[in-house]
Amino acid sequence: MHTVVVGGGIVGLASALELAERGLEVVVCEKGSIGSGSTERAAGGIRAQFSTPTNVELSLASMAVWSAFEERFDVDIDYRRNGYLFLARTDETTAALETAVEMQNERGVPSEVLEPEAARERCPGIDSQKFVAATYSPTDGFADPHLALQAYARAAGDAGVDVRTGTPVTDVLREDDGTESGGRIVGVETPDAPLEAEYVVNAAGPWARRVAAMADVDLPIAPKRRQMMVVDSETPVPESDPLTVDLETGTYFRPERDGEALVGGHLAGDDPDRDPDGYDRGIDFDWAADVLETASEWATYFGPESRIKRGWAGLYAVTPDDNAVLEETVPGLITAAGFSGHGFQHAPATGRLVAELIADGEASLVDIGALSSDRFGTERERLERNVV
Numbered sequence: 001m002h003t004v005v006v007g008g009g010i011v012g013l014a015s016a017l018e019l020a021e022r023g024l025e026v027v028v029c030e031k032g033s034i035g036s037g038s039t040e041r042a043a044g045g046i047r048a049q050f051s052t053p054t055n056v057e058l059s060l061a062s063m064a065v066w067s068a069f070e071e072r073f074d075v076d077i078d079y080r081r082n083g084y085l086f087l088a089r090t091d092e093t094t095a096a097l098e099t100a101v102e103m104q105n106e107r108g109v110p111s112e113v114l115e116p117e118a119a120r121e122r123c124p125g126i127d128s129q130k131f132v133a134a135t136y137s138p139t140d141g142f143a144d145p146h147l148a149l150q151a152y153a154r155a156a157g158d159a160g161v162d163v164r165t166g167t168p169v170t171d172v173l174r175e176d177d178g179t180e181s182g183g184r185i186v187g188v189e190t191p192d193a194p195l196e197a198e199y200v201v202n203a204a205g206p207w208a209r210r211v212a213a214m215a216d217v218d219l220p221i222a223p224k225r226r227q228m229m230v231v232d233s234e235t236p237v238p239e240s241d242p243l244t245v246d247l248e249t250g251t252y253f254r255p256e257r258d259g260e261a262l263v264g265g266h267l268a269g270d271d272p273d274r275d276p277d278g279y280d281r282g283i284d285f286d287w288a289a290d291v292l293e294t295a296s297e298w299a300t301y302f303g304p305e306s307r308i309k310r311g312w313a314g315l316y317a318v319t320p321d322d323n324a325v326l327e328e329t330v331p332g333l334i335t336a337a338g339f340s341g342h343g344f345q346h347a348p349a350t351g352r353l354v355a356e357l358i359a360d361g362e363a364s365l366v367d368i369g370a371l372s373s374d375r376f377g378t379e380r381e382r383l384e385r386n387v388v
């Protein structure tokens with residue numbers, strides 16, 4: 001075997017597909033079923049409005065894939081380029097947004113800073129009095145994570161990837177080279193049999209720290225529970241509305257179909273360091289009431305007659321600076337995890353970069369120097385923190 005990918009979420013499957021398309025023999029070990037991790041619990045947001053150059057570059061490279069997805073995979077993933085609207089209530093947030101927009105524009109992202117009234121033209125339901133500025137980019141949007149994940153799984157299988165569900169990796173094996181830390185990766189252990197491999201890809205999302213530990217590597221990637229709900233709003237949310245975020249309260253919504261909206265936010269109930277196997281996958285009543293009330297204070301759609309239809313919780317895999325780890329961590333071990341809430345949208349580029357690291361020995365699609373794990377605990381971690 002050439003490569004074993006640990007994790008059948010969108011990052012693992014995109015990596016496996018890209019490797020197979022380069023003619024390499026790949027097995028994906030997924031301990032549960034395809035979709036049992038975070039990917040199918042995501043909001044599906046896809047944006048280039050980030051505050052670090054690396055995240056913007058990952059977005060642009062991924063958007064090229066999302067835009068041509070239907071032609072390549074023959075699946076309509078309901079990709080809607082409605083834009084993203086970020087709303088600021090303070091001068092400090094506005095300044096951070098202005099700096100980010102300048103950096104984004106230098107890279108060709110058509111984002112812009114708007115006055116509150118102009119923001120209301122993009123999203124008629126906001127109370128513009130509450131805000132001092134906004135940013136908007138028309139090429140941002142969202143897609144259906146379930147459809148995208150299943151399309152990647154099918155394409156990987158068609159390309160020759162051996163996708164094994166119900167197959168947990170229980171150990172990552174390293175050559176005994178006489179050193180304490182261990183030598184090159186030589187394979188993995190599974191309940192069925194050990195699998196020899198030249199490369200192992202850690203794409204285990206919220207479980208990535210555990211998989212890294214199997215190879216005697218410590219990475220600061222923590223599971224963090226996040227909740228979402230579908231709301232039948234008092235006033236229908238237009239299907240053309242952008243994904244709209246109030247940066248100060250952390251609440252956001254995006255239109256679903258038929259006037260409903262997906263609503264989320266990081267208020268109460270947003271607990272770090274959950275056991276990734278044992279967390280509550282439903283929503284907390286207090287969280288739902290709190291988020292809906294907060295959203296109703298700035299978005300007129302969510303009046304008292306709004307009804308919560310259903311909701312769910314999933315796990316972000318967060319790092320201290322909210323940026324991913326993407327690197328060859330020890331010889332033969334590729335880490336592609338810790339995406340901190342942007343792993344769905346960045347998976348297409350990540351898959352390509354994992355394949356480049358393995359097949360070419362270096363990444364070229366995007367400069368991923370900022371995503372190496374040696375940044376943790378240094379000044380780089382503070383300076384390159386992703387704030388939007």
Ligand SMILES: Cc1cc2nc3c(=O)[nH]c(=O)nc-3n(C[C@H](O)[C@H](O)[C@H](O)COP(=O)(O)OP(=O)(O)OC[C@H]3O[C@@H](n4cnc5c(N)ncnc54)[C@H](O)[C@@H]3O)c2cc1C
Nearest residue numbers: 007009010011031037038039043045169205314343344345
């Ligand atoms: C509520 C919510 C909203 C979100 N919204 C967005 C959004 O709008 N846009 C965006 O880009 N991202 C969003 N995200 C984040 C996104 O879901 C993740 O970043 C992304 O799905 C990560 O994909 P992954 O493949 O790394 O992980 P996962 O999909 O979690 O896959 C990891 C897989 O590894 C498997 N695994 C773990 N350990 C082992 C083992 N030892 N052996 C074998 N298999 C193993 C797991 O079973 C799992 O299936 C959101 C997340 C949540 C929870």
